[in-house]
Amino acid sequence: MNVDVVSWLLWGFVGTIVLTTLMAGSQGLRLTRMNIPYMLGTMFTPSRDRAKLVGFIVHLVNGWIFALLYVIAFHSLGLATWWLGGLIGLVHAAFVLTAGMRILPGLHPRMASEQHGPTVTRQLEPPGFLALNYGVRTPVTVVVAHLLYGAILGGFYGV
Amino acid sequence: MEAIHDHAMIGDCRAAALVSRRGTIDWLCWPRFDSPSVFGALLDDRAGHWTVSPTAPFESTQRYLAGTNVLETRFVTGAGVAVVTDLMPVASEQEKRRVLVGEHEVLRVIRCERGEVEIETLLRARPGYGLRTARMRDAGKLGIRVETGQGTMMLRGDMPLAISADGLVRGRTTLHAGERAHLSLVLACDWPAVLPPLGAWSNETVERSARWWRSWLSRLTYDGPSKGAVERSALVLKLLVFAPSGAVVAAPTTSLPERVGGDLNWDYRFCWLRDASLTVRALFGLGLDEEAESFVSWLLHSTRLTQPELQILYDVHGNVPRSEREIGELSGYLGSRPVRVGNAATDQVQLDVYGEVIDAVAHFVRRGGRLDRETERMLRAFGEHVCRHWQEPDEGIWEPRSGKRHNTHSRVLCWVALDNLLALHERGYLRRAPTERFSANRALIREEVEERAWNPRLQSYAAQLDGEQLDASTLLLSWYGYEPASSERMRRTYAQMRARLGAGDGLLYRYRSSDCPEEGAFGICSFWGAEYLALGGGSAEEAQELFQTLCGYANEVGLYAEEIDPETGRALGNFPQAFTHVGLINAALSLSERLRGEEPHARGVPRGQDTEARVLP
Numbered sequence: 001m002n003v004d005v006v007s008w009l010l011w012g013f014v015g016t017i018v019l020t021t022l023m024a025g026s027q028g029l030r031l032t033r034m035n036i037p038y039m040l041g042t043m044f045t046p047s048r049d050r051a052k053l054v055g056f057i058v059h060l061v062n063g064w065i066f067a068l069l070y071v072i073a074f075h076s077l078g079l080a081t082w083w084l085g086g087l088i089g090l091v092h093a094a095f096v097l098t099a100g101m102r103i104l105p106g107l108h109p110r111m112a113s114e115q116h117g118p119t120v121t122r123q124l125e126p127p128g129f130l131a132l133n134y135g136v137r138t139p140v141t142v143v144v145a146h147l148l149y150g151a152i153l154g155g156f157y158g159v
Numbered sequence: 160m161e162a163i164h165d166h167a168m169i170g171d172c173r174a175a176a177l178v179s180r181r182g183t184i185d186w187l188c189w190p191r192f193d194s195p196s197v198f199g200a201l202l203d204d205r206a207g208h209w210t211v212s213p214t215a216p217f218e219s220t221q222r223y224l225a226g227t228n229v230l231e232t233r234f235v236t237g238a239g240v241a242v243v244t245d246l247m248p249v250a251s252e253q254e255k256r257r258v259l260v261g262e263h264e265v266l267r268v269i270r271c272e273r274g275e276v277e278i279e280t281l282l283r284a285r286p287g288y289g290l291r292t293a294r295m296r297d298a299g300k301l302g303i304r305v306e307t308g309q310g311t312m313m314l315r316g317d318m319p320l321a322i323s324a325d326g327l328v329r330g331r332t333t334l335h336a337g338e339r340a341h342l343s344l345v346l347a348c349d350w351p352a353v354l355p356p357l358g359a360w361s362n363e364t365v366e367r368s369a370r371w372w373r374s375w376l377s378r379l380t381y382d383g384p385s386k387g388a389v390e391r392s393a394l395v396l397k398l399l400v401f402a403p404s405g406a407v408v409a410a411p412t413t414s415l416p417e418r419v420g421g422d423l424n425w426d427y428r429f430c431w432l433r434d435a436s437l438t439v440r441a442l443f444g445l446g447l448d449e450e451a452e453s454f455v456s457w458l459l460h461s462t463r464l465t466q467p468e469l470q471i472l473y474d475v476h477g478n479v480p481r482s483e484r485e486i487g488e489l490s491g492y493l494g495s496r497p498v499r500v501g502n503a504a505t506d507q508v509q510l511d512v513y514g515e516v517i518d519a520v521a522h523f524v525r526r527g528g529r530l531d532r533e534t535e536r537m538l539r540a541f542g543e544h545v546c547r548h549w550q551e552p553d554e555g556i557w558e559p560r561s562g563k564r565h566n567t568h569s570r571v572l573c574w575v576a577l578d579n580l581l582a583l584h585e586r587g588y589l590r591r592a593p594t595e596r597f598s599a600n601r602a603l604i605r606e607e608v609e610e611r612a613w614n615p616r617l618q619s620y621a622a623q624l625d626g627e628q629l630d631a632s633t634l635l636l637s638w639y640g641y642e643p644a645s646s647e648r649m650r651r652t653y654a655q656m657r658a659r660l661g662a663g664d665g666l667l668y669r670y671r672s673s674d675c676p677e678e679g680a681f682g683i684c685s686f687w688g689a690e691y692l693a694l695g696g697g698s699a700e701e702a703q704e705l706f707q708t709l710c711g712y713a714n715e716v717g718l719y720a721e722e723i724d725p726e727t728g729r730a731l732g733n734f735p736q737a738f739t740h741v742g743l744i745n746a747a748l749s750l751s752e753r754l755r756g757e758e759p760h761a762r763g764v765p766r767g768q769d770t771e772a773r774v775l776p
Contacts, residue, residue, distance in 0.1 A: 042259065
């Protein structure tokens with residue numbers, strides 16, 4: 001398996017930027033309060049401004065790591081198309097919304113748990129099942145954003 | 160519905176809530192001053208409220224913790240005494256880096272001082288000016304979730320809270336001496352909410368906010384008469400500053416009537432350029448240079464889209480507000496209909512705003528600032544605009560909806576605009592000004608005002624050219640340096656004003672006309688009267704006596720509305736009103752300068768351009 005590193009990094013970057021822009025746009029349109037860079041950033045700092053910056057960098061690196069998994073999947077299937085990428089994106093979104101959101105309060109040092117409520121150190125609202133705490137349209141935006149992320153990778157990465 | 164007069168304000172420099180003496184938050188527009196209300200019972204009992212009060216009959220009083228905008232409402236019942244501390248928490252930038260701080264919160268801490276008091280809380284959220292029913296859900300340890308359309312509110316308390324079938328959130332607890340209960344309502348709009356814990360954390364939040372307010376207030380340099388009233392006015396002004404942009408809103412409310420039962424009900428949750436110079440002088444005069452410079456910067460930069468034409472009012476980000484509409488479903492304050500949101504005055508022409516904005520910039524220069532090229536270009540464009548339009552009629556400072564007139568105040572403010580520009584040019588702050596054109600137009604304006612605004616029969620400056628009516632705004636002729644307060648014409652104008660516009664006990668109406676029948680005495684005009692005396696229109700003793708009389712019209716916690724009912728002395732109109740508090744501060748500043756033997760409200764522009772001086776942010 002010969003991974004095209006430049007293509008992986010380029011389209012992983014583009015896909016992550018599109019995903020982030022779509023989520024930020026959904027926030028601006030009041031479709032969701034989910035802000036992945038902020039949620040990631042507050043793992044490292046309580047400062048809102050710093051959290052946004054740190055979170056964006058972490059999110060970008062995550063985008064590349066996930067892109068590598070997509071690329072490995074493309075190589076093992078011997079196929080890279082927009083619909084296959086979208087399909088993997090769908091699975092990715094389902095994982096994020098279900099297992100990912102469930103385990104996040106356990107991983108996040110500043111996130112409150114639904115069972116115990118906020119404490120002095122844990123005050124950030126948890127996402128809940130399907131991240132519905134951040135708005136009923138959150139699952140839709142997450143699915144659409146990941147579909148697009150996967151479709152970009154599948155469509156532009158050449159096996 | 161509780162009286163306007165019986166309210167205090169809490170806020171976080173982004174939004175403000177009114178809390179009644181009965182412990183009810185009956186006005187809150189969230190997350191911004193001009194957002195739709197979530198609690199609007201002040202305009203209609205059905206429009207949402209949040210009450211915390213004893214279940215037993217009580218008597219109550221309010222006060223702010225000294226030097227803060229943290230409010231205490233003290234309830235005395237037959238069985239005990241409870242104090243509710245209300246605030247919208249604020250934190251320093253340092254603290255925001257150290258701990259997670261939510262975007263928007265109302266915190267209510269109840270402590271029993273004596274005996275035993277059963278406390279009840281009732282929350283009915285009615286977003287969208289009471290027109291929408293909030294969707295609510297009990298989210299267990301995370302609190303009661305309330306979807307408002309502007310975001311999600313989360314109510315938590317260390318007492319059991321339950322949603323009842325009629326859409327109320329209810330909770331009850333009995334406190335004994337020394338015990339406390341806490342209620343926190345947060346609003347999350349764009350981000351996951353930050354849910355502060357209750358108990359000790361809430362008490363620390365109260366301390367932290369009080370510390371922040373006291374630290375801010377310690378920057379005040381004022382040391383003159385009625386220091387307490389001036390400090391309270393400064394704290395009110397600070398609450399009405401929209402921190403992210405530096406804009407100052409006129410009031411946090413809409414449609415509180417200038418005449419109870421009448422239709423003089425306007426939306427004041429915007430920023431009026433008319434207030435610019437008076438506000439900037441008040442802020443600089445108190446030593447609040449940061450707020451003053453932010454406001455001047457906002458004035459110049461937020462109005463760019465319409466320059467060189469200036470609108471009368473803008474929203475906190477410098478946009479023209481949405482058009483005015485009436486909300487027929489709301490009954491209004493004591494039946495005062497219609498309730499309006501948005502303000503149609505935005506379509507009016509008010510030529511005085513050029514003088515006010517340019518004078519605000521001149522205040523900045525007097526305080527050691529200098530102008531960058533872009534600001535110089537703007538000022539020249541304003542001057543050119545004034546030269547082209549000063550002869551035209553306008554709606555004028557009071558924005559009547561009865562059409563345009565040749566208003567004396569507007570003419571004089573056009574003179575002020577050109578006079579300031581020429582002074583800035585002569586002192587080296589404004590290059591390449593067309594001085595001959597500015598100077599010629601300034602002379603023409605003065606000639607016209609002296610010939611046509613002075614009414615020899617009335618022995619007073621009139622409200623309009625060739626007019627027969629008086630207007631309290633002509634008292635500002637001295638304030639703006641157009642005519643010395645001690646001049647014969649100004650003295651006679653003041654005497655006529657007292658005779659014809661006096662509302663008794665030092666109060667003044669702004670004018671008497673069919674446009675506003677039976678409205679109350681105007682707060683800032685009354686303070687202009689006191690300041691006119693301090694500027695040299697009377698003795699220092701006369702000025703001080705009048706000023707102190709007017710200070711007596713504040714409500715229990717030191718707040719003023721736009722107007723004062725001369726019969727009862729109680730507040731009328733939108734509340735609290737920045738303009739009235741600005742009037743109080745300016746009168747106090749001029750009076751204190753006069754008492755110290757200095758020239759009150761000196762208007763000289765220092766010579767030369769100091770390259771070390773500050774430029775606008």
